[in-house]
Amino acid sequence: MKALADGNRLRILRLLMDRPRCVCELQAALGIAQPTVSKHLSILEEAGGVDKQRQGKNFIFYQLIEGLAPEDHRTALLSLLSHWLLEDPELAALSRLAQDLNPQEILKKTGSPQSGLCRECGAEITQNER
Known part of the structure; x- marks a missing residue:
């Protein structure tokens, strides 16, 4: 439950939906510092609601854990929470805002792999440009 006691973690869950x-x-999307986002993701990962997967050499993507057993308490909790997260107008607006965000678009806006990209995405994009 501690993992759900923070507004930014709830926003992260909504975006990962x-x-x-x-x-x-x-x-x-959230306008908060990268270390803060990473800390929130770590807490959500420890709680068992989020996991990460590597795509390519450096890209690490976080996602909601799917396929939990029906009797798992996280299944019921995420199901109840998902209805609220989907219906909340503020979170729906955040989702629309973040709809087109991706590392390449962030790079176009900032102009530098060191500005606005996480280390993994900056390294991947820089490596692909060589």
Whole structure:
């Protein structure tokens, strides 16, 4: 329950309901510092609601854990929470705002892999440009 006691963690869960996201996408959508986003993701991961997957050499995307057993308490909690997260107008607006965010778009807006991108995405994009 501690994992759900923070507004930013609830916002992160809402954004992850749309699709897996990297730290820099969450950072750009929420307007909070990268270490803060990473800390929130760590708490959600420890609680068993979020996991991460590597795509490519450096990209790390966070996603909601799916396929939990029906008797698992997290299943019931996430199900109840998802209805509220989907219906909340403020969270729906945040989801629309973040709809087109991705590391490449963030790079276009900031102009530098060191500005606005998480370390993994900046390294991947820089490596792909070589």
